[in-house]
Amino acid sequence: MTSLTLGGAIGAGLARAMQDDDRVLLMGEDIGKLGGVFRVTDGLQRRFGAERVIDTPLAEAGIVGTAVGLALRGYRPVVEIQFDGFVYPAFDQIVCQVAKLHYRSSGRIRMPLVIRIPWAGGVGAAEHHSESPEAYFVHTAGLRVVAASNPQDAYVMLRQAVASDDPVIFFEPKRLYHSKAEVDVDIDLADAPPMHLARVAREGTDATIVTYGAQVRTALDAALAAEDEGLSLEVIDLRSLSPLDMNTVAASVRKTGRVVVTHEAAREAGLGAELVASITEQCFEYLEAPPARVTGHDIPYPPSKLEKHHVPDLDRILHAVDRVLERGTAAPAAATIEGGVR
C-alpha cells in the first residue's frame, strides 16, 4: 500500500500502463516538462521520453484527431484535456470519430483511446474551468464514461481504461485531486472490480443517494450528518456513467424505496434525468416517493464567489432526503460539517 493523492494515483496508473505496454502514449498541452497544470503527469516525460509523453500544439481537435490516427496505427493514446471547459473544440472528433469509428468500420477499427478530463467545480476557478459535460458523452453511443471518486479507484480505473479497447472518457474530479488515501498499486487488475460496476460506498436502509465523482464525498458527509438524526442512508458511487450499473442502483432502491440523485451538472437532461427515468422504469412498484434530483442549477457555471450556491452541498442533499422521506419541507439541517450553505 502506498499513500497517494487522487492525482498522484492517476499518475502512478499512467506510469504503470506505459511501463506495461510500449504502445501507450500520452498527449496533451503542457503535460511534458510541466507535468500538466495539475502535475498528474509529473516526471513521466523524463522517464518515458518526449516521444511518448507528447506536448502538443494548443488545439484540442488536433490532439484528439491525431490520437485517432495513432490508434489506427496501433497505439493506445491517453489524451489529457487541460480543463473540462476545453473539451468542446474536440467535440466533433469525439462524437463523430472516436465514438463511431468502431461502428462505422463494422468492428474492424478499434479505438483504445482514453480522454482524461480534469473535471467540475468547487475549486474557485475562472470561467470555463468548472464544467460538468458528462451528460454529453453519456448520451453519445460508442463511448464509455467513468469518474473515479477516490485514489484506489482512480488508479485501477485508469489502468482499466487504458486496457479497454473502447474509447473511455475519464473524468477526474478536480476538487478531490489532493485527497489522499492508501492505494494498492500492485493490485492484480483481474482482482479489482471491473470499471463498469458501481460501488455501494455506504450501506443504509432509509433512502439511497446515487452520485459520482466529487459528489460522492458530499453524499457521504450528508449520510454521516443524517446518522445523527437517526437516518440510515445508502450511498452509491456510480463509477461508470456509461454504461450505468442499474443493477446495483435498482437493488438499493428496491431496498430503501426512496432515492435522491445528485450531481453538479445542470439538471435539464442531465445524467440525473437518466437515473430517475431508469429507476422509475425498473423500480416503479418499490418507490415510496418520487425520486428527487439535487443538481447544479440550469445556468452556466457561475463566478466562483457564488459557486457554493451552485454545487449541491450537504444541506441541499439532506433537504432532498427529507423530501423523499416525506418529512415535509422541513427547514434544512444546519450545516454541521464543512460544505454548508453558509
Next chain:
Amino acid sequence: MTSLTLGGAIGAGLARAMQDDDRVLLMGEDIGKLGGVFRVTDGLQRRFGAERVIDTPLAEAGIVGTAVGLALRGYRPVVEIQFDGFVYPAFDQIVCQVAKLHYRSSGRIRMPLVIRIPWAGGVGAAEHHSESPEAYFVHTAGLRVVAASNPQDAYVMLRQAVASDDPVIFFEPKRLYHSKAEVDVDIDLADAPPMHLARVAREGTDATIVTYGAQVRTALDAALAAEDEGLSLEVIDLRSLSPLDMNTVAASVRKTGRVVVTHEAAREAGLGAELVASITEQCFEYLEAPPARVTGHDIPYPPSKLEKHHVPDLDRILHAVDRVLERGTAAPAAATIEGGVR
C-alpha cells in the same frame, strides 16, 4: 392561407423576417445561389442580396463564431448548419459563446442568433446526415431549443425565434420538409401561441404520447391505429424542447395516468429521460404505470438500409402503449399503415 411545405414555410418565415428587419442576415454553406441543399433559402439571395444571404466558407465554427460577432455588432444572424451531423465542429462556439455570452456579460450582451439545423433520420441518407443531437443543446443552459412538426408552426416559430433576443436552436425535421399544409402567413405573431408552449396535437383519455419533430406524425398515426382498437390516445407535440412546457405535459399525464415518450435520439440521457424524470417528479401520484420510453437504440445512427429498425415507428409506439396500459407484452399490432416494421 397559403399551401406550403414545411421547408417552404421556413423559407417564407425567413423572407418575412428579413423584410421586417434589416438586421436579419442569413449565413451558411450553399444557402445563396443554390438556396441550400434543401432549398429552404431558395430565392432569398436574389431578393435580399449577397450581403444579407451569405455563402460562407466551409467551416461551422467559423460560421457560428462570426455570427456571434455580427450579433455583437447589432445584427440578428440566422445560421444554417447544412445537416445535423455537421453542427459538432461549432459545438464549442455554441456551448461556450452563444449559450453563455449573455450570462458571462451579466446581461449586457444579447445573442439574438438562430441556428437552423435540418434534423434527424428516416430519409435514407448517408452517415452523419441523420443525427438527433437535441439533448446536447437542451442540457446547455442559455440556449432555447425548438422543433416544429408542421408548416404553420414552422413558419410562426421561425419568426418567433428570429424575434427572440435569446439564441435559439431551430430543429427542422428533414423527414417532413416536403409535407404540405395551409399556412396563415399573415398571422399576427401576437395571436400565435408563444414558442415555448407545447400543443395537444390530439386529445385522448387512455394514455399520453409525448413527442416532438417528425415523431409527432408517427405518434398521430399510432393514435389513429389505436382508435381502431378502441383506445383513446392523447398526443403532445412539445414544440419547445428547452424550456419544456411541463404544465401541458403534466396536465395530460394527470388525466391519463399513463405515458409514452418517444424520440429518435438515443435513449441514454436523451430528452426522454428528462421527460420521464420530470413527469415522475410532478405526477407521481397520478401514474398508473411507469412511463415508457420508445427511442432510437443506444447506437450510432445505422446505415440507411437498417434505419427503419432504429427510428421508432408506429408499432414500437403501440407496443409501448400496451405496456403502459399493462395489456401484457401483447404481440405488436400489425402494421396497418405505412411505417410498420416490416
Next chain:
Amino acid sequence: MTYTQTTPDHGAADRGDPEHASDVDDVARVLEPDGTRVADAALDPWIADLSPHELRALHRDMVLTRRLDAEGVALQRQGQLALWAPCRGQEATQVGTAHALAPGDFVFPSYREHGVLLGRGAQPADYVLAWRGEEHSAYDHTTINAAPPQIIIGAQSLHATGWAMGAQRDGSTDVAVAYFGDGATSQGDVNEAMVFASSFGAPVVFVCTNNQWAISEPVTVQSTFPLAGRAPGFGIPSMRVDGNDALACVAAMRWALDRARRGEGPSFIEAVTYRMGPHTTSDDPTRYRDADEVEAWTRRDPIARLEAYLRAEGVLDDGGLDEVARAADALAIEVRAACIGATTRAPETLFDHVYAEPHGPLERQKAEYAAYLAGFDQEDAR
C-alpha cells in the same frame, strides 16, 4: 518585416486576389491539355523512370475509374444506390497520386476518392455498399490500407497526421496521405493538421483536390490566395500542379513521399482539377454554374490528354485501348453485380460493434429488440 503573398510567378500582391486564387493555369505540368509533353524542372526528375507498362497502367486505372464512376451514377439513377459522389474529371489527380504510393502507405480519403481506392486494390463491393446504405464503410481498411471514406469535411487530415506520427515512432518509412477538397481547407481541422504535422515533422502528404467547387461554392469563397500557398506558412512546402495531368500528379506525389520517407516531414499538394459532374447525384449544378465553364473543362480532359500523349509516344494503340475498355466494362459489371446482389444484414446486427468489449445494457437492448421482432413472427404464425 512585412510579409505579403509571394508566389513564384506572381511576385508580391498587396491583397488576396480571387482571380489569382482561381487561376487554373498557374500550375506545374508536364502535359499540355492537348497531350504535348513539356518540360518542368521540378517534376521531370520524378517521372523519368516511368515505364511504358506503368504509363499504360495509369491510363487504364483512369479509364476504369471513369467507368466505375459512371456505373455509380447509373446505379443511383436506377434506385440501387441511395447516393453517389461522382469523380469524373478528377481521375488524373486520384489515380496519379495513388500510383506513387507504396503498399505500406495509408490513405485517408474523402467520399469522392473512387480512383484512389481503385489504386489501393479495392474490390467491386468496396465501392458501392456504403452508398447503397448497407454499411457505413464497405471495405476492410487493413486490406487496402485505406481508412473509411470520411464525410465530416477535413476530419481525416488529423487522422492521417496522427497515423504518420505513429509511423514515425515505429521508425518505418510508411507515409500517410490525407485527401481532401478545396472546401475542406477552410475547416479548422485541416489547419490544425498542418500545425501538428509541421510541429512533429510527421511523414504525411496532404493532397488537396481543388476541383473548383465545394457543392455550389466556388473556391474563391474559401480563399483569396492559391491554396498551395497556405502550407508554407505552416512550415510545409507545397506544390500546385495540374490535377488533370496524371504525370504531374505522379511526380508531385513522388516528391512529397520521398520527402516524408527521408524524414523531412509533411508536404502539401494542390491538384488543380474540375468536378465535371454534380456534387452528388442529389445536386443540380445548373443552379450555380455556367455551362461554358463545364464545357471549357471538357477540353482539358485528363484521360484524353494522357491518351493523346501515350498514342503519340507509341505506348498505346487502338488494341490497347480496346483492352482497357473491355476491362472497364468488366469492372462495371462486377460492381453492378456486387451492388444488386447485396443483401441487407439482419436487424439485430444493428447493435453489434458499437463497443469492442462486452456491454450489458446494450446486449439487453439487443435481446429486447430481437424479442420484439420475434413477436411479429409469432403473430404471423398464429
Next chain:
Amino acid sequence: MTYTQTTPDHGAADRGDPEHASDVDDVARVLEPDGTRVADAALDPWIADLSPHELRALHRDMVLTRRLDAEGVALQRQGQLALWAPCRGQEATQVGTAHALAPGDFVFPSYREHGVLLGRGAQPADYVLAWRGEEHSAYDHTTINAAPPQIIIGAQSLHATGWAMGAQRDGSTDVAVAYFGDGATSQGDVNEAMVFASSFGAPVVFVCTNNQWAISEPVTVQSTFPLAGRAPGFGIPSMRVDGNDALACVAAMRWALDRARRGEGPSFIEAVTYRMGPHTTSDDPTRYRDADEVEAWTRRDPIARLEAYLRAEGVLDDGGLDEVARAADALAIEVRAACIGATTRAPETLFDHVYAEPHGPLERQKAEYAAYLAGFDQEDAR
C-alpha cells in the same frame, strides 16, 4: 509550381526551421533595445506625426499597465484575487497597439490584455472583479468597446471577424481587433477567422502576441515558421514587429488599421515579445524555462527602452517620470480599493441573465432556491 517558405530576409527554406520561427531579432523595429532610434522604411511613415504629448502618453500607459499588473499579482498573493495573468514584459505590444485605435474600433481581448483595456478606458474595478470571481466579465463592453476577456483560446478571433463583417455592412470605418497569443495560432478557430476575414475582406486586425510561451510550451511547439508568415497564405498581409518597441507597435497597428479603413481588408501583426512572469499566478515557470532566458529579456525591457529614447529626445525628464509614477500608484490604489471593496452579489442573482427573455422554469428554480435559503433564515429565527 513549388511553394516554399519565403521570408523577406531568409529566402526560401526547404523546411520549417524552429530556429527561424523563434528568431526574436528577425523583426521590424524603430527602437533598438537600448532606445536608439533606427530607421525602418515600412514603419517610419506611420509614426512620423507622433507628438511629444502622445509619446509621453504611450510611456505613461505602459508604466500604468506595469503597476496595475504588479497590483494584480499582489492582490492574488494576498488572497484578494483568485487568479491573475501577468502581462509584465508585454506593455509595449498592448499599449502600442491600443494607442493606435479610434474610439469606434472594437477590441476582442484574451485574458492577459490589461494594457489594452487601459487603452480603451477601463475603470479600476474593470481589471479585477472577474479575477476575484465576482463576475465573469466586469466591464460594460459598450463603454470601452471591448468584448469580455476570452479564456477559450482563439474563440474571439472569429467574433472579431464577424463584428468586422458587420461594420463593413454598416458602411462604417470601424475596425475590429482580435488579440491572441502564439499558442492560439494552433487553434482551428484562429485559422477559420483568417479564412473568413480574407474571404469577406473584413476590416479586422489580428494581433498575435508572440510572448514565446503558451504556458510551458515554447512557440516552436506551435510552429516551425514565423507566425507572421502564416497569414499571407490566407491572403492576409502581415508584419512581424518587435513587440517590445512601443513605436513599432503603434506603427504596425496604424498600418493595419489604415488598410482596414480603406476597405483593403484584414491584416495580421505578430508582436514578438516575452512573458516575463508566470503564465498565471498558479504557474511555476522555473519548471520549464531557464533563468538565463528571462534574464536576457530583462535587457530588452519595453519601458526602459522607450524611456531611454524619450529622455534622449528630451521628451521626458525626471519630473515627468515622477508624475507618471504617482499616477501609477494612484491607479494601483484605486484598483486595490475596487477589489477589496467588492461585495459578492446575492445568491438569487445566480439565475439572472441566463436568458434575455422570460423563462418560466428557471424563474421557478430561482424561487425554489430562494425559498430554500429563506428556510435557513427561519430556522435561525427560531
